[in-house]
Amino acid sequence: MHSLLHGAKRVVIKIGSSLLTNEGRGLDHSAIAQWADQIAALKRMGMEVVLVSSGAIAEGMQRLGWTRRPHALHDLQAAAAVGQMGLVQVYERSFHAHGIHTAQILLTHEDLADRRRYLNARSTLRTLLNIRVVPIINENDTVVVDEIRFGDNDTLGALVTNLIEADCLVILTDQAGLYTADPRKDLNARLVDRAEAGSPELEMMAGGAGSSVGTGGMATKVLAAKRAARSGAHTIIVSGREANVLKRLADGEAIGTHLRAADRPMAARKQWLADHLQVRGKLWLDQGAVEALIKDGKSLLSIGVTAVEGEFDRGELVSCLDHEGHEIARGLVNYSAEDSKKIMRVPSSSIEEALGFVDEEELIHRDNLVIIAPASSSQ
Numbered sequence: 001m002h003s004l005l006h007g008a009k010r011v012v013i014k015i016g017s018s019l020l021t022n023e024g025r026g027l028d029h030s031a032i033a034q035w036a037d038q039i040a041a042l043k044r045m046g047m048e049v050v051l052v053s054s055g056a057i058a059e060g061m062q063r064l065g066w067t068r069r070p071h072a073l074h075d076l077q078a079a080a081a082v083g084q085m086g087l088v089q090v091y092e093r094s095f096h097a098h099g100i101h102t103a104q105i106l107l108t109h110e111d112l113a114d115r116r117r118y119l120n121a122r123s124t125l126r127t128l129l130n131i132r133v134v135p136i137i138n139e140n141d142t143v144v145v146d147e148i149r150f151g152d153n154d155t156l157g158a159l160v161t162n163l164i165e166a167d168c169l170v171i172l173t174d175q176a177g178l179y180t181a182d183p184r185k186d187l188n189a190r191l192v193d194r195a196e197a198g199s200p201e202l203e204m205m206a207g208g209a210g211s212s213v214g215t216g217g218m219a220t221k222v223l224a225a226k227r228a229a230r231s232g233a234h235t236i237i238v239s240g241r242e243a244n245v246l247k248r249l250a251d252g253e254a255i256g257t258h259l260r261a262a263d264r265p266m267a268a269r270k271q272w273l274a275d276h277l278q279v280r281g282k283l284w285l286d287q288g289a290v291e292a293l294i295k296d297g298k299s300l301l302s303i304g305v306t307a308v309e310g311e312f313d314r315g316e317l318v319s320c321l322d323h324e325g326h327e328i329a330r331g332l333v334n335y336s337a338e339d340s341k342k343i344m345r346v347p348s349s350s351i352e353e354a355l356g357f358v359d360e361e362e363l364i365h366r367d368n369l370v371i372i373a374p375a376s377s378s379q
Helices: 029-044 056-064 073-096 109-113 115-130 152-164 200-206 218-229 245-250 265-275 287-294 337-343 348-355
Strands: 010-015 048-053 102-107 134-139 168-173 194-196 234-239 257-260 279-285 305-310 317-321 327-332 369-371
Touching (some): 010 152, 029 073, 029 245, 048 073, 048 152, 102 115, 102 152, 109 115, 115 152, 115 327, 134 152, 152 168, 152 218, 218 234, 279 287, 287 327, 305 337
Parallel strands (some): 010 048, 194 257
Antiparallel strands (some): 234 257, 279 305, 317 327, 327 369
């Protein structure tokens, strides 16, 4: 059995706070240096790596001299704000030793639910990966309005995996993986080495949906795997205490629990675009644009749009119509309705001249577009 990380090109790695902190005494600098060593090795193998890191609250508590984790939301948020400074400093120093630049990105779940902010975050992350930077992502604990919950970064890791269409999500924890029962209570409990992400049996093993106990907080990890699988990403739940665990996984060693996604990567995403978002406007296309989308699998460029209908913002879902009004595709648009009207029939090279700025060269990128039906005019 081969590791699901073997051969992956883009990976999201989530490191739990227990692996980063020194039993409540702030950040474990030597442990973080070792994680940087392993991630640098993955990058040398040609992988793009995004890191989702816990540890800010624990570091903030240590800096502030707090010995007990506070319950009040504003105290937790203050600790997170102080701790982020230390977290970023340690990562920056550790990766600098390998000649690797890092970037800090703080996200809330709301950032990824909002289409415009979703596209902005996606563009930023893709740009950072293209220039070989390691983005370090954390929940923006200083502004979240709901209570900071244990396990949130598992969900955040899955959302980021969906966002950048990663091949694999690796959740590093202090457990060996997912067990059939709680190994601390059941001597017959055995490690689940391979299963399909999203299967109901997994949630039962982990303590049920919404549980934060189960086999060592496994429920959020199982649900994260289910979410990551929606965009076709596999998930590995594995102990971060294993020596050189990331490099061994990348080399093909099957450690921990491997949860395979059932759907092909783009199929799940296209289904989401087609079925789960409300159409905000319409773009009418000329024949050349219709053929570029359907026959050539290209992105939609502004020059191929003949008319714009409706009011929509950047990142919202729009419908693409042929000249007879038949819907042929829909996708997330990179420009508002107002800006789309200004750049329709305009070549991509002239967008900046028309608007005074350029967000993207495409009006709708191919990755954010799904073909609905063949155009009547191309049959």
